[in-house]
Amino acid sequence: MSEIRVNDLTHTFGKGTPEALTVLEGINLEFSSGSFTSIVGTSGCGKSTLLKMMAGLFDPSDGEMTLDGQVIKGTDRKRGMVFQQDAVFPWMTVAKNISYGPRIHGEPKAAQMAAETKWVEAVGLKGFEDRWPRELSGGMRKRVDIGRVYANDPDVLLMDEPFGALDAQTKERLQSDLLTTWKETQKTVIFVTHDLEEAIFLSDQVIVMSARPGRIRHIEDISLPRPRNDEMRLTPEFLDIKRKLWKMLDH
Amino acid sequence: MNSLKRILSGRLVLGALSIALVLGAYQFATVQPDNNPALLPPIPDIIASFFTNVEAGSLQQALWASLYRIFLGFFIGTSCALIIGCLVGWYKTIEFLIDPLIEAIRPIPPLAYIPIIIIWFGIEEFSRVLLISIACFMVCVVNVIAGMKNVPQVYVDAASTMGASRFQVFRTIAVPAATPFIITGYRIALAAAWTTLVAAELIAAPSGLGFMLQEGRRYFLTDQVMMIIVIIGACAFIMDRTFRAIQKRLMVWSEARD
Ligand SMILES: Nc1ncnc2c1ncn2[C@@H]1O[C@H](COP(=O)(O)OP(=O)(O)OP(=O)(O)O)[C@@H](O)[C@H]1O
Ligand SMILES: [Mg+2]
Numbered sequence: 173m174s175e176i177r178v179n180d181l182t183h184t185f186g187k188g189t190p191e192a193l194t195v196l197e198g199i200n201l202e203f204s205s206g207s208f209t210s211i212v213g214t215s216g217c218g219k220s221t222l223l224k225m226m227a228g229l230f231d232p233s234d235g236e237m238t239l240d241g242q243v244i245k246g247t248d249r250k251r252g253m254v255f256q257q258d259a260v261f262p263w264m265t266v267a268k269n270i271s272y273g274p275r276i277h278g279e280p281k282a283a284q285m286a287a288e289t290k291w292v293e294a295v296g297l298k299g300f301e302d303r304w305p306r307e308l309s310g311g312m313r314k315r316v317d318i319g320r321v322y323a324n325d326p327d328v329l330l331m332d333e334p335f336g337a338l339d340a341q342t343k344e345r346l347q348s349d350l351l352t353t354w355k356e357t358q359k360t361v362i363f364v365t366h367d368l369e370e371a372i373f374l375s376d377q378v379i380v381m382s383a384r385p386g387r388i389r390h391i392e393d394i395s396l397p398r399p400r401n402d403e404m405r406l407t408p409e410f411l412d413i414k415r416k417l418w419k420m421l422d423h
Numbered sequence: 424m425n426s427l428k429r430i431l432s433g434r435l436v437l438g439a440l441s442i443a444l445v446l447g448a449y450q451f452a453t454v455q456p457d458n459n460p461a462l463l464p465p466i467p468d469i470i471a472s473f474f475t476n477v478e479a480g481s482l483q484q485a486l487w488a489s490l491y492r493i494f495l496g497f498f499i500g501t502s503c504a505l506i507i508g509c510l511v512g513w514y515k516t517i518e519f520l521i522d523p524l525i526e527a528i529r530p531i532p533p534l535a536y537i538p539i540i541i542i543w544f545g546i547e548e549f550s551r552v553l554l555i556s557i558a559c560f561m562v563c564v565v566n567v568i569a570g571m572k573n574v575p576q577v578y579v580d581a582a583s584t585m586g587a588s589r590f591q592v593f594r595t596i597a598v599p600a601a602t603p604f605i606i607t608g609y610r611i612a613l614a615a616a617w618t619t620l621v622a623a624e625l626i627a628a629p630s631g632l633g634f635m636l637q638e639g640r641r642y643f644l645t646d647q648v649m650m651i652i653v654i655i656g657a658c659a660f661i662m663d664r665t666f667r668a669i670q671k672r673l674m675v676w677s678e679a680r681d
Contacts, residue, residue, distance in 0.1 A: 227580075229580055229584070247583040247584050249584075249585055249586025250586075251584065252585065253580075253584040255580065257577050258577075259578060259581040261578060261581075262676050262677070263599040263600070263602070263677075264676075272582070272585060272595075273585045276582075276585070304676045305676070306677070320581075320585070321585070
């Protein structure tokens with residue numbers, strides 16, 4: 173079980189100082205265990221801030237978040253995060269990056285190797301195991317980031333625009349793979365993206381945020397049948413949802 | 424033809440050319456009729472001084488005495504700098520405790536400690552090694568701290584969200600991320616070690632390269648002085664090159680090129 177609730181959350185950077193900036197206000201959300209939720213909203217509306225707080229990197233200035241009823245405080249391997257920025261450790265090879273989680277948790281060598289093999293393959297980096305990150309393209313590095321978080325096997329997967337830097341084909345393949353992984357492992361996924369089509373294709377619900385300060389504008393339940401396939405992207409139902417959500421975004 | 428041209432315009436050739444030019448100009452100056460060899464000894468005299476001192480064994484003895492001090496002082500100074508710098512740069516409490524102290528002491532040139540060290544410990548081997556250690560520590564620790572403070576936040580965050588403890592983040596993220604700064608600190612410390620060594624030996628030492636410089640000045644052995652200067656330059660150069668090679672090995676992962 174891994175259900176996340178956000179209760180009356182407000183966050184102000186630099187609270188009490190002249191530069192105080194309220195980025196999130198009155199957020200109430202519920203992510204049921206094993207659900208897939210996407211968050212869309214204009215740049216700067218506080219999506220990354222929200223995700224980082226769910227990861228436990230810092231505390232909200234008001235309100236709280238809970239995981240299965242327990243208030244989230246500090247980081248935990250249960251809540252894994254793929255960051256918007258490049259976070260591949262440049263001093264480790266691709267394989268060592270991937271097996272970072274198992275290694276720090278003291279898993280046996282064999283398990284670490286198995287994780288490397290499995291996830292290097294899964295993110296399509298076979299043959300690049302022993303390369304340094306500087307030898308990879310931006311999109312390949314992003315896949316290392318993703319593989320590293322998958323290999324750590326968190327219950328909750330927080331993904332901040334993970335596929336933004338990828339070409340259409342790689343993106344669609346990784347989306348399908350993500351759905352497969354999600355289905356197999358029953359993780360709760362919270363996925364930030366700018367791409368409405370991606371959000372609709374992947375999710376059970378799509379949250380639309382408005383900016384300055386960030387609030388929840390709308391929550392759309394996506395009732396398209398699963399498993400989803402690429403043809404669905406062109407069905408009238410799909411396009412209707414897309415049109416509806418598109419109108420809600422700040423332009 | 425083309426490849427010949429490339430070799431001729433290469434690094435080695437051009438470097439050798441500029442050195443040869445300086446040496447040629449020097450030699451030209453020494454052969455002028457009004458040159459005083461006690462001020463500007465001719466190159467053959469300098470070379471002769473080298474061989475005389477090698478035969479007498481005095482050069483080797485001085486070299487070993489100096490290298491011993493350098494290595495010991497460098498090792499002690501940088502080791503302390505590494506440990507203290509990492510802790511100060513990473514743990515806030517330790518920073519608040521120790522950083523003001525470092526900041527207060529840092530501007531003092533290490534040579535200013537010579538009198539007090541002599542008063543406390545006398546003109547002993549310990550005093551010289553201590554002085555070099557202090558000099559190495561001071562320049563190195565600043566770099567180590569800077570390295571720890573410049574660890575990109577996203578790496579720390581990524582490791583934390585994978586469940587790494589604060590200490591694991593320190594060991595597996597902060598220290599490797601800071602290595603470029605740390606290595607630079609070590610290189611500057613090596614240069615500082617040489618500077619301090621010669622100064623310390625000039626003032627108070629019964630042996631060593633600085634001592635031979637002082638001896639040369641006292642007895643007007645200008646060729647010996649020149650020879651020692653060249654030896655010091657060569658040693659420092661070789662060490663720095665060795666260091667760069669090590670740096671390259673350690674930093675294969677880095678984007679930086681030389
Ligand atoms: N550490 C911080 N200190 C102060 N302000 C911050 C900090 N981090 C983010 N902000 C501000 O908070 C707001 C929201 O930032 P955030 O990164 O959450 O946006 P976002 O929705 O992820 O945008 P994007 O889609 O461009 O990634 C921005 O206005 C930003 O300037
Ligand atoms: Mg963002």
